[in-house]
Amino acid sequence: xxxxxxLIGATILATAGIAGTAQAQDFDLRQFEGTTLDxxxxxxxxxxxxxxxxxxxxxxxxxxVNIETLSEAAARQKAQIESASGSGxxxxxxxQSGNLPLYVQNGWLKPVSDYFGNPAVxxxxxxDIDDFIPSTLQGMAVDGNQYCLPFFAAxxxxxxxxxxxxxxxxxxxxxxxxxxxxxxxxxHTPEVPAIALRGSPPSSAGNIWTFNLFLYGEGxxxxxxxxxxxxxxxxxxxALSALETFVTLKRGYAPEGSVNFVFDxxxxxxxxxxxxxxxxxxxxxxxxxxxxxxxxxxNLGFAVVPGGTAGxxxxxxxxxxxISAASDTPDAAYLFLEWxxxxxxxxxxxxxxxxxxxxxxxxxxxxxxxxxxxxxxxGGSFLAAYQQSLAVAPADYYPPIPVWGLxxxxxxQAVQAAEIGQQTPAEALAxxxxxISDILKTEGYRN
Amino acid sequence: xxxxxxxxxxxxxxxxxSFRPFLLxxxxxxxxxxxxxxxxxxxxxxxxxxxxxxxxxxFIWFDNYINLFGDPRFIRSLWQSAVLIxxxxxxxxxxxxxxxxxxxxxxxxxxxxxxxxxVPMFFPPIVMGLMWKxxxxxxxxGINYYLSLLGISGPTWLADPTYALISIxxxxxxxxxxxxxxxxxxxxQTFPSDLYEASRIDGASWLQQNRFITLPLLQNTALVVIVxxxxxxxxIFPIIYVMTAGGPAGSTETTNFYAFVSGFEFLKVGxxxxxxxxxxxxxxxxxxxxxxxxxxxxxxREAKL
Numbered sequence: 048x049x050x051x052x053x054l055i056g057a058t059i060l061a062t063a064g065i066a067g068t069a070q071a072q073d074f075d076l077r078q079f080e081g082t083t084l085d086x087x088x089x090x091x092x093x094x095x096x097x098x099x100x101x102x103x104x105x106x107x108x109x110x111x112v113n114i115e116t117l118s119e120a121a122a123r124q125k126a127q128i129e130s131a132s133g134s135g136x137x138x139x140x141x142x143q144s145g146n147l148p149l150y151v152q153n154g155w156l157k158p159v160s161d162y163f164g165n166p167a168v169x170x171x172x173x174x175d176i177d178d179f180i181p182s183t184l185q186g187m188a189v190d191g192n193q194y195c196l197p198f199f200a201a202x203x204x205x206x207x208x209x210x211x212x213x214x215x216x217x218x219x220x221x222x223x224x225x226x227x228x229x230x231x232x233x234x235h236t237p238e239v240p241a242i243a244l245r246g247s248p249p250s251s252a253g254n255i256w257t258f259n260l261f262l263y264g265e266g267x268x269x270x271x272x273x274x275x276x277x278x279x280x281x282x283x284x285x286a287l288s289a290l291e292t293f294v295t296l297k298r299g300y301a302p303e304g305s306v307n308f309v310f311d312x313x314x315x316x317x318x319x320x321x322x323x324x325x326x327x328x329x330x331x332x333x334x335x336x337x338x339x340x341x342x343x344x345x346n347l348g349f350a351v352v353p354g355g356t357a358g359x360x361x362x363x364x365x366x367x368x369x370i371s372a373a374s375d376t377p378d379a380a381y382l383f384l385e386w387x388x389x390x391x392x393x394x395x396x397x398x399x400x401x402x403x404x405x406x407x408x409x410x411x412x413x414x415x416x417x418x419x420x421x422x423x424x425x426g427g428s429f430l431a432a433y434q435q436s437l438a439v440a441p442a443d444y445y446p447p448i449p450v451w452g453l454x455x456x457x458x459x460q461a462v463q464a465a466e467i468g469q470q471t472p473a474e475a476l477a478x479x480x481x482x483i484s485d486i487l488k489t490e491g492y493r494n
Numbered sequence: 495x496x497x498x499x500x501x502x503x504x505x506x507x508x509x510x511x512s513f514r515p516f517l518l519x520x521x522x523x524x525x526x527x528x529x530x531x532x533x534x535x536x537x538x539x540x541x542x543x544x545x546x547x548x549x550x551x552x553f554i555w556f557d558n559y560i561n562l563f564g565d566p567r568f569i570r571s572l573w574q575s576a577v578l579i580x581x582x583x584x585x586x587x588x589x590x591x592x593x594x595x596x597x598x599x600x601x602x603x604x605x606x607x608x609x610x611x612x613v614p615m616f617f618p619p620i621v622m623g624l625m626w627k628x629x630x631x632x633x634x635x636g637i638n639y640y641l642s643l644l645g646i647s648g649p650t651w652l653a654d655p656t657y658a659l660i661s662i663x664x665x666x667x668x669x670x671x672x673x674x675x676x677x678x679x680x681x682x683q684t685f686p687s688d689l690y691e692a693s694r695i696d697g698a699s700w701l702q703q704n705r706f707i708t709l710p711l712l713q714n715t716a717l718v719v720i721v722x723x724x725x726x727x728x729x730i731f732p733i734i735y736v737m738t739a740g741g742p743a744g745s746t747e748t749t750n751f752y753a754f755v756s757g758f759e760f761l762k763v764g765x766x767x768x769x770x771x772x773x774x775x776x777x778x779x780x781x782x783x784x785x786x787x788x789x790x791x792x793x794x795r796e797a798k799l
Contacts, residue, residue, distance in 0.1 A: 124758045131545055131761065149761075153545050248739050250759075303632040304653035306742045321633070450546040453760045463743035469655060490547040 074167050079379035080109030087126055088141030090116040091366065092330055093198050096400030097387060104386055110379055119252055130155035135373035138380045142195055144186030144365040145251050145445030145455075151189045152449040157370045160193035162381045169381070173389045175409070182442035183406035186365030189447070195367030196388040197406040199330070202436045203260065203362045205350045206317055206335060207324045208343055209426045211239070220350035220426075224264065224292045227353045231300040234323040241300035243316040243325040244293070246308045246466060249459025250452070251445055253309060256362050257326060258462050259444060260352055261289035263360035269446050269454065269483075277493045281458060282473075282480040289355070290465055290472040297466050306466050318343065326352055328362075329433045333401030336422060348426025351436050363440035365406065403433075450490050457482050539767035546761050558768035567744065567752060568769060572776070575748040577659055578734075579727035582666040586723060587716065589667065590674025595704060597675065598682045612672040619669070623736030626665040627652065630737070655745030658738050662746055665733055670726070674719050681715040682708065721784050728777055749773045 088094055094116055101112050115137075117125060126140045130150065142150060150156050162169050163176070176184070176193075183197040205220055212220075215234045221227040231241035245257045262268075267285035271278040280286070297305060302316060310327055317325040318335045320342040336344045352361050368387060370380045386392060390409040396402045397410060403420045410416050411434065422429040445451055461479035464470045470478070487493040539558055543551040562568050597608050614622070629636035630651035638648030651661045689707050698706070731750060734740060740747035740755065747755070750773060757766030 120759075127545070127761060128758060131763075149546060152548070247741055249741060249743070304650035306653045307631075307738070316633075449548075453546060453762075456755075456760070460743050463741060467653060467655065467742050469743055469745075490544060491549040 074170075076107055076382075077109050078167075079376065079382065082109075082376050082379045083111045083113065084138045084376065084380055084383055085136065086112060086114045086139040086141070086368070087122060087129070087137045088114070088116060088368075089119040089122040091119070091199065092333065092400060092402040092404065093366075093396055094141075096396030096402050097392075099399050100392060100395060104383065107386075108382065110383060112383060120248065123252070130371065130373070133373045135371065135375060137371055138374035138376055139368055139384065140371055142187075142367055142369050143201075144363075144367075144442075145447075145451055147187060147189060147194060147367075148447045148451065149449040150369070151192075151194060155372050156194050157372050157374070157377050158192040158194050159196055159370060159381060159384060160188075162378075162385075163193070168378050169385060173391075174385050175390065175407075178390060178407050178409050180406050180408065180437065182363065182437070182440065183365040183367075185442045186363075187367040187369075195369035196384050197365045197367045198388050198393070199366035199404045200406040200437060201362070201364040201366060201404055202329050202433070202440045203257070203327055203352060204329045204432050204436050205324060205326050205352050206332075207348045207350070207426070208320060209346050209348045209424060211323045212348065220348060221353045222359075223353050224261065224355050228292065228295060231296060231324070235300045239321060239323060240302045241323050242296055243305060243308060243313045243322040243327075244297060244301060245310055245313055245327065246297065246306040246463065248309065249456060249463050251455040251459075253459060254462050254466075255455045255459045256310075256364075258289070258293055258458075260326070260360050260362050261293050261355070262286055263441060263444075264353070264357055265289040265292075265355035266357040269458075273446050273448070277487055279480045279483045279487070281461075281483065282476040285356075286476055287472055290462065290476060292355075293462065294465050294472055298468070306463055317347075320346075328404075329436060330402075330404035332422065332429055332433075333403060333420075337401070345424050347422070347424055349422075349429045349432040350427065351432060351439065359436075359439055360444075361436040361440040363437075363442065363444040365442075448492070450486060450492065453486050453490075454483050457486065535767045535771060538764055539771050541764045543764040544762040551764070554764075558765050559772060561765070562768055562772055567747070568749070570744065571747050571749040571752040572773075574659065574746060575728070575750070575773070578662055578666065578730055578746075578748055579724055581659075581663045582670070582727070583720065583723055585663075585667045586671050586674045587719065589671045590678055590719070591712070593671065593675035594678035594682060595708070597679045611675060614669050615672045615676075617669065619732035620736055622665060622669050623733040626661065626668075626733075627737045630661050652738055653742055655742060658742060658746045662730075662733060662737060665737065666727075666730065669733075670723065674723070677715055677719050678712060681712055685711050717784060717788055721781060721788060724777075724781060724784075728773075 094114065098114050101114070105111055116122065122141070123143075123146065126137070126142070127149075129136050130140070131153070140156075142156075163174065164171070179197060180200055183200045184193065187193065187195040187197050207220060211234055212218075212230075215230075217230055217233065221230045227242075235241035245254050247253045249255070262281075262285070265285040265288050267283055267289050268280050270276065271280050302308070302322060305312070308316070310331070313325050313327045314331050314334055316322045317327075318337070318341045332347075332349070335341060336347065338344050351359050354360060368384050370377050370384065374380055388407075390407050390413075393402075393405050393407055393410045394413050394416060397405065397413075397416050398419065403416070405411065405416075411430070417430065420430055445455070448454070457479055461470075461475040465472045465475040469475075484493070540553060540555055541551045542549065542554050542557070593611050597604065597611065617625070628634050632638050632648070632650055637651070641648040649657045651657045685708070690703055693703055693707060728750065730748060731754070734746055734748060734751055738746040740751050749769060753766045753769040753773065756762045756769060760766075
């Protein structure tokens, strides 16, 4: 569907509301009355807003939904363990695109695409599959099967304090890593360090989320040619240059001890004005700008992250809701997923919470959404920077390999070791490259 | 035969065997809760079960165990476990002893001081870890602020491999010294007062009393404390999880933490089982002599004096 088409679709949905959906669907909404669904995911934005709307869904369908939330790492571990044990304790699990290959390889999910076009539970107008940003759908699909419906389009951008830039005579945000180092040098003071970047945990939930944008920005890769040639290339000159830039920033221009900075610390540092710049999740702007807590509201600029020889490669992950293969009520689960990821529900959640990382074009074009989130404090529009970032973010930001968890951990350890000076960047990368090759051999991906 | 002798006679020497059926419930519990899970772990540890592998699980005998000793991360975790188990021990014993001596004195106002001394025992390890994490984080003031008052520029504690280990040792010493103090204090309460009275008449000073009476009498208790602290030290997990998550760059990752990461994060279940069983075996070897000593020392007190 075209942008215009989806805009019209969204307007119809928004104005006609439930009446509109009721007309299009010809199945019994209350066919699963009395069913209880259990959902497990991390406490990221969207989920709190979704919780608030659950009574609405229960009234509509008679299905009761329990949502259990944990920290990101704990939720991932718990979902994996429950899935591996086939307990069926959760009907619906949230998954990030980087984690999907593991689930698919082990057969832990029932593809949602099994239900597409099934008139007994699916309403094509509500599903409106073409309205999703393609990269978000792609991140939740393997071999033509759509496993999950996306609800969260995660990318990162560069945040900066406009007045600090002005005082240092900087007229525009850095576009290249060279510019970034130069700007960092000019704005850095011991009291207000130049930049906050994630340093922990050593995995794709931590420093690798940020480091990969340096790696890809310089044209580096994990494998020579995934999936045909799995020769490990993390010790390439491109990777070395990326790690050197990253380490220079963290050792010279970041807050003390920021090797332990998890995403929360990055957000807090920026929110409190304790750093001049930060690179992290675009959806966190809602928190950084929270007028109750923020010291930088009204003074924040937004830009696409800088890049190297390969241009800017902002981090990207699609988060989706998926049906557990062990669920004994998958049909009811699907009914819920379609409702939860519909444009109508997303618009509501964007209004009742600080959720803005929507994967749906219809929401991006919704007037109330634009009015609420289009911050511009003289450093350019937030929504524009966000959409530009999404447009250039690589859909395969994490290589779609089931053993990615181990690889990203090993790489994360290498980045930390270089950051704290335990090893030189070259040593750290050489060791990581050897170990990642070993991991691939041990787990049978390569000879 | 006196009753106490009968009680301490090993069961295999007793003529009356009617006690046997009464052991069944306890044995059944041990079987279900300890032996069977251990055997299952042992079986799993001999497979290549891994959810991230493209190959299905196979029975591989002792390959996991052989691979372990070529895994630098495992070797390093053993060393780091040793530091975190044995590093805090001398400090806990020393401070615990000093606290116990103070608690044992009949001084005014000691009642509430005794309570304050044992406050750390009320902290769940997670809370303890969070508290020390805050104290060790430079941006949040804490320890480095007080060091700066003394003109010392503090290190970035949790961001430096060596200091991160030291930070956890400090937190552990703080958290478990009260346990040691209470063990020592309650033992001291049972010491016969005539020994102290006699020594006072002989002109022994307070220091001499502690050196020549209290310390020797505390030996058994100290042994119990050491064994307990080692066993609990093995289970050190929440503090590491909260304070450093094994970092930076794996420098505070203990063997049980590595097993956790391998099993739950990397989903290499067979390998994780072999890690934890090897760890268990090493510990049993280390602990066996002290446990035997402890059991050997369980005798009626009058037999010793």
